[in-house]
Amino acid sequence: MxxxxxxxxRRLRRSQTLRDLVRETEIRPHDLIQPYFAVxxxxxxxEKPIASMPxxxxxxxxxxxxxxxxAVDLGLRAALLFGIPAEKDEVGSGGYAENGIxxxxxxxxxKDFPALCIVTDVCLCEYTSHGHCxxxxxQGEVKNDPTLDLLAKTAVSHARAGADIVAPSDMxxxxxxxxxxxxxxxxxxxxxxxxxxxxxxxxxxxPFREAAESAPASGDRKAYQMDPPNSREALREAxxxxxxGADILxxxxxxxxxxxxxxxxxNFDTPIAAYQVSGEFAMIKAAAANGWIDEDRxxxxxLLGIKRAGADIIITYFAEDVLKMLQ
Ligand code: PBG
Numbered sequence: 001m002x003x004x005x006x007x008x009x010r011r012l013r014r015s016q017t018l019r020d021l022v023r024e025t026e027i028r029p030h031d032l033i034q035p036y037f038a039v040x041x042x043x044x045x046x047e048k049p050i051a052s053m054p055x056x057x058x059x060x061x062x063x064x065x066x067x068x069x070x071a072v073d074l075g076l077r078a079a080l081l082f083g084i085p086a087e088k089d090e091v092g093s094g095g096y097a098e099n100g101i102x103x104x105x106x107x108x109x110x111k112d113f114p115a116l117c118i119v120t121d122v123c124l125c126e127y128t129s130h131g132h133c134x135x136x137x138x139q140g141e142v143k144n145d146p147t148l149d150l151l152a153k154t155a156v157s158h159a160r161a162g163a164d165i166v167a168p169s170d171m172x173x174x175x176x177x178x179x180x181x182x183x184x185x186x187x188x189x190x191x192x193x194x195x196x197x198x199x200x201x202x203x204x205x206x207p208f209r210e211a212a213e214s215a216p217a218s219g220d221r222k223a224y225q226m227d228p229p230n231s232r233e234a235l236r237e238a239x240x241x242x243x244x245g246a247d248i249l250x251x252x253x254x255x256x257x258x259x260x261x262x263x264x265x266x267n268f269d270t271p272i273a274a275y276q277v278s279g280e281f282a283m284i285k286a287a288a289a290n291g292w293i294d295e296d297r298x299x300x301x302x303l304l305g306i307k308r309a310g311a312d313i314i315i316t317y318f319a320e321d322v323l324k325m326l327q
Contacts, residue, residue: 025308027300029075029326033119033273034319036079037211038064040086040094040101052207053278054285056317058084061101061108068109068116074323078117080167080315081105082212085127091135092127096153100127103161110162119194120158122151122168122179131216133170133224142224144172151175152182159188167250169196171224173240180245194273195246198234198260201225204253204279211278234260235267242270248313253277255302258309265310274311276302281317296325 012022039046039058046060059067068079083101085094094100106118124147125133134147147170155166166183168175176195183191201222209215226233238249249268251261252275261274284302288295299318306314316322 025304027303027307027314027322027326029323030077031307031312031314032076032319032322033078033080033117033313033315034071034076035082035315035317036064036068036105037082037084038101038105039084040104050207050211052210052282053317054289055321056211056281058211061105064105065108065112068113071320071323072113072116074320074327076116076319076323078119079109080119080121081109082121083126084213088127088129090129092124092150095124095127096150096157098157098160100157103157106158106161106163117164118162119165119167120155120163122155122158122166123170124150124154125170125214125216126212130218131214132219133221134172140219142172144174147172148175148178152178155179155193156182156186156188159183159186159191163191165192165194165248167194167196169199169252171196171199171221171226174244176241176244176246192247193245194248194250195241196252196275197238197241197246197249198257198264199225199250199252200228200257202228202253202256202277202279204256204277207278207282228256231260231263234263238264238268242268247271248273250275250315251311253280254306254311254314255280258305261306261309261311271312272310273313273315274306274309276306276314276316276318278317284318296321300325 012018037058041060044060044062047063048058050056081102085101102120109118123133125131130136132142134142137143158166248271250273251257254274254276264272284298287293
């Protein structure tokens with residue numbers, strides 16, 4: 001048979017060296033952001049494992065600093081912080097308190113690890129007694145415009161504590177503009193906003209809500225987060241956030257929405273982040289714990305898919321594990 005008659009793709013797959021030479025996509029330590037959960041507590045040694053997220057824990061600020069120290073030694077470059085306040089109220093005041101839990105955690109981590117990029121999640125759901133991402137009306141509806149002020153206050157308080165990037169995840173309309181204006185007015189013109197621009201109302205956030213104790217007490221988030229069947233709407237959301245001043249656009253969740261990551265990649269020149277959320281993490285962990293899949297290979301394959309789809313940045317609970325694998 002004439003060797004030009006058909007494509008012999010196997011020629012370049014015959015050894016690891018050959019495969020590495022023609023590798024198109026790479027997961028690098030500086031692509032990854034590891035999320036952490038900081039708890040407001042007097043117990044300096046507080047560590048509570050999250051049952052549905054094996055290996056992840058709620059941590060006191062001191063314990064968090066210990067854990068981050070190990071991750072930084074492995075090469076961690078960026079972290080995303082969530083806070084669990086000692087007390088919650090109707091208006092989520094713990095979220096924008098000068099000495100709130102995220103603000104405390106940011107100050108500590110910036111002191112210990114000045115080079116670590118600290119991203120803060122800007123939202124009210126961990127701080128409100130009703131668990132919604134904004135203020136509730138007496139009819140139980142999340143009020144958009146009155147919430148914007150509080151989100152802007154939250155972002156400014158994170159910036160004052162030393163955050164390097166603020167990441168609004170609430171899905172209120174107009175919040176990027178409100179946050180951008182408030183940051184500029186407070187002297188933070190150079191602080192980037194990473195917007196959860198395309199965030200779907202997803203079943204894959206289940207384990208996170210256990211981790212952050214932020215499940216809505218009644219109802220769901222469908223009136224503000226995006227409807228999973230829609231992709232044209234994702235372009236609209238992304239364009240709006242860019243116009244309002246977002247520097248990085250995020251798609252969330254990641255694996256079931258790789259078409260959306262690609263859609264944004266092909267339509268915008270801005271950096272794109274993808275969030276491999278708690279449920280995606282839990283699925284891989286659970287299958288691996290049962291011996292049904294090879295954990296390390298499944299982790300890498302999932303991240304390569306997200307990267308191939310067009311993400312520049314991946315937020316993943318596997319970041320620490322991947323850094324170990326890449327050592
Ligand atoms: C807060 C927020 C959520 C997540 C990130 N920020 C939960 C939600 O919207 O219900 C989910 C992250 C994850 O599942 O890992 N609004």
